[in-house]
Amino acid sequence: xxxxxxxxxxxxxxxxxxxxxxxxLEGCTAVIAVSAVQEYLQPLRYGDTLTLTTQISAIGEExxxxxxxxxxxxxxxxxxxxxxxxxxxxxxxxFMYRPGAREGxx
Amino acid sequence: MxxxxxxxDGLAPLSLDLTLRRAMQAVAGTRDYYPFHHDEKFARExxxxxxxxxxxxxxxxxxxxxxxxxxxxxxxxxxxxxxKKSNYVGRTLTIEGTVVHVREADGCRLVDVEATMGTEDGxxxxxxxxxxxxxxxxxxxxx
Numbered sequence: 001x002x003x004x005x006x007x008x009x010x011x012x013x014x015x016x017x018x019x020x021x022x023x024x025l026e027g028c029t030a031v032i033a034v035s036a037v038q039e040y041l042q043p044l045r046y047g048d049t050l051t052l053t054t055q056i057s058a059i060g061e062e063x064x065x066x067x068x069x070x071x072x073x074x075x076x077x078x079x080x081x082x083x084x085x086x087x088x089x090x091x092x093x094x095f096m097y098r099p100g101a102r103e104g105x106x
Numbered sequence: 107m108x109x110x111x112x113x114x115d116g117l118a119p120l121s122l123d124l125t126l127r128r129a130m131q132a133v134a135g136t137r138d139y140y141p142f143h144h145d146e147k148f149a150r151e152x153x154x155x156x157x158x159x160x161x162x163x164x165x166x167x168x169x170x171x172x173x174x175x176x177x178x179x180x181x182x183x184x185x186x187x188x189x190k191k192s193n194y195v196g197r198t199l200t201i202e203g204t205v206v207h208v209r210e211a212d213g214c215r216l217v218d219v220e221a222t223m224g225t226e227d228g229x230x231x232x233x234x235x236x237x238x239x240x241x242x243x244x245x246x247x248x249x
Contacts, residue, residue, distance in 0.1 A: 003162045004135070004136045004162055007137035007138060008137060010134075033160070034188070034189060036187050037185070038184065038186075040185075067153075
């Protein structure tokens with residue numbers, strides 16, 4: 001569930017800019033999930049209020065993962081309860097790539 | 107529920123049919139409207155074989171496996187899923203796992219598991235998880 005708490009509600013429609021939407025890697029508009037590591041430090045209880053902060057924790061050099069060229073990017077999200085205690089962490093690694101770009105393409 | 111675990115213990119495989127209906131439920135339930143997970147045409151035009159299941163679905167399936175194996179009183183402490191291949195609609199997803207460590211930390215009994223999820227296409231997803239077992243419950247004394 002931890003990952004889902006950070007997703008936008010379907011309604012009402014809100015737009016929130018996250019660090020990934022502000023990240024500009026030349027031409028890399030496509031994205032695929034690579035791995036997700038979560039730690040659960042405390043149980044969540046009814047009535048808790050969660051606050052999450054996300055930062056980009058790593059941006060790799062440009063790399064070719066056939067057939068695409070792009071970058072591995074990791075984000076780390078920390079979930080805290082209303083007492084400021086860390087209840088969980090989520091490290092998500094994505095491959096952000098140029099659609100259709102192959103090694104050797106101009 | 108089995109209480110004593112040892113490194114090398116195998117865990118009963120668990121399977122789930124990856125139907126289109128389940129894919130739509132996963133999209134709605136996780137609010138993940140990235141088109142690869144609901145739009146067949148988009149998925150095919152962008153290099154996938156079809157609609158495939160998202161990360162959160164795989165995390166949830168691993169969590170379900172953890173409670174099947176260790177009971178609802180076990181507490182999942184850590185979950186690591188690595189997506190190697192896509193899990194497509196129309197396949198059957200199976201998770202198989204083995205206990206790799208049983209240890210104590212801060213008075214808690216922890217079990218580390220390595221597991222693989224796969225479909226008819228072969229292994230798709232590598233999973234590592236750690237569960238904290240419930241404290242040993244003393245035998246219930248009848249009044």
